[in-house]
Amino acid sequence: MKQQSNAAWWLALPAIALLGLVGFVPLVAVINYSFFDIFTLDSRFWVGAEWYAALVGTPDLYAALGRSLLFTTLVLLIQFPLGVAIALLIPQNTIAKGAVLMILALPLVVPWNMIPAIWLGFINTDYGFLGQMFEAIGWDFDYKFTAMHTWMLILAMDTWHWVGLVAILAHSGLSTVPQTYYLAAKIDGAGRWAVFRHIQLPKLHGVLTMALILRVMDSMMIYTEAFGINAGGPDDATSFLSLELGEDIAAFNYGPAAARSVVYLLIVMVVAWALQILSRRQSRGAL
Numbered sequence: 001m002k003q004q005s006n007a008a009w010w011l012a013l014p015a016i017a018l019l020g021l022v023g024f025v026p027l028v029a030v031i032n033y034s035f036f037d038i039f040t041l042d043s044r045f046w047v048g049a050e051w052y053a054a055l056v057g058t059p060d061l062y063a064a065l066g067r068s069l070l071f072t073t074l075v076l077l078i079q080f081p082l083g084v085a086i087a088l089l090i091p092q093n094t095i096a097k098g099a100v101l102m103i104l105a106l107p108l109v110v111p112w113n114m115i116p117a118i119w120l121g122f123i124n125t126d127y128g129f130l131g132q133m134f135e136a137i138g139w140d141f142d143y144k145f146t147a148m149h150t151w152m153l154i155l156a157m158d159t160w161h162w163v164g165l166v167a168i169l170a171h172s173g174l175s176t177v178p179q180t181y182y183l184a185a186k187i188d189g190a191g192r193w194a195v196f197r198h199i200q201l202p203k204l205h206g207v208l209t210m211a212l213i214l215r216v217m218d219s220m221m222i223y224t225e226a227f228g229i230n231a232g233g234p235d236d237a238t239s240f241l242s243l244e245l246g247e248d249i250a251a252f253n254y255g256p257a258a259a260r261s262v263v264y265l266l267i268v269m270v271v272a273w274a275l276q277i278l279s280r281r282q283s284r285g286a287l
Contacts, residue, residue, distance in 0.1 A: 027265075034258035044255075051259035060244065065267065068240045071154075072219040072271075079159055079215065083166025084204065088196075090171050101171070104164035116228025119157045143230060147237035150230050154238060157225055162218070166211050173207040174200055209279045213272050220268050241267070 034051055036044040055061055090100050110118070123141060125131040134141045143149040177199060185195050223242035226232070232239035232247075241264050248257035 030258045030261050032258075033254055034262050036255050038254040047255065051256045052263070055256070055259055055263060061263075063236075064239060064241045064244045067238070068220050068242075071151075071222070071240060072216055074155055075158060075162075075215060075219045076212070078155065079163045079166050080208065080211070082159070083163050083211075084170045084208075086163070086167040087170035087174055088200075090167070101168060104167050107161050107164055110161070112224040113228065115157060115161055115225050119153065119160075120229070123153065145234050147234055150234065150238050154222075154226055154229055157229070158219065158222065161225070162215060166208075166215070169207040169211045170204055173204040177203050205279075209276075212279070213275055216275060217268055217272055220271065221264075 033044075035046060035048060037047045037050075038044040086104070091097055107115075122128045123131045123134070123143065125135050131141070141149055143153045181199050182195065185199060190198075220240075221242050222240060223246060226238055226240060227243055227246060230238060232243045245257060245260050245264060248260055
């Protein structure tokens with residue numbers, strides 16, 4: 001009987017140590033700061049759970065949470081069907097497929113702080129393509145003072161940024177489908193929807209679950225893009241959880257900001273954990 005060796009874990013040890021350094025140590029520091037009223041790093045006073053009680057007792061937390069959950073829901077409803085549709089349309093030719101995948105990946109490498117600047121340029125009425133098009137059709141697109149327009153702009157911007165990730169992951173799942181499955185479906189006279197429902201969709205389950213968790217966590221922590229568009233306005237209509245946190249940090253309220261960070265981290269982890277449990281139950285039910 002072949003003995004199992006755990007020697008490979010030694011190869012992963014440097015990565016684990018680095019992850020602990022950049023992830024665990026700052027997290028412990030933030031949790032520690034959340035129990036203090038901090039004036040400077042050398043001048044702080046113990047307040048216990050005071051910041052947590054104040055945060056949980058304010059309606060602003062639940063309003064921001066509601067906006068964040070709504071944004072995440074809309075992101076998933078838009079980007080996942082669109083990403084899967086794009087993946088289905090990617091050509092099988094090697095050269096064309098490579099070019100399409102590169103184009104889809106381009107927005108993913110754009111620095112986050114540049115994305116709102118790019119989209120504000122798009123909708124500029126003087127030189128932006130979208131701005132001039134809106135002006136030509138007579139649509140007064142006022143993202144600064146109309147909440148619906150601000151939401152539309154942020155959702156369009158986020159979709160442009162991240163739909164490529166969903167499409168690339170979906171394409172990787174579709175690439176694992178053996179060609180014999182398609183031949184058998186063709187022989188049986190299966191339609192396009194039947195092929196997708198019974199052959200392609202089961203292969204997409206794993207990669208879409210990964211994409212779902214990634215997009216939920218990232219969309220609930222959106223900051224740079226939303227702040228660059230309208231800084232949470234108009235009238236806090238796009239003030240998500242992360243923007244509320246940014247305001248505390250900008251005001252040098254380090255104790256409340258640390259408590260807010262811990263609460264937000266717990267919220268995101270609970271949502272991601274619930275999605276993972278739901279996905280596992282669906283996988284077991286499909287077997």
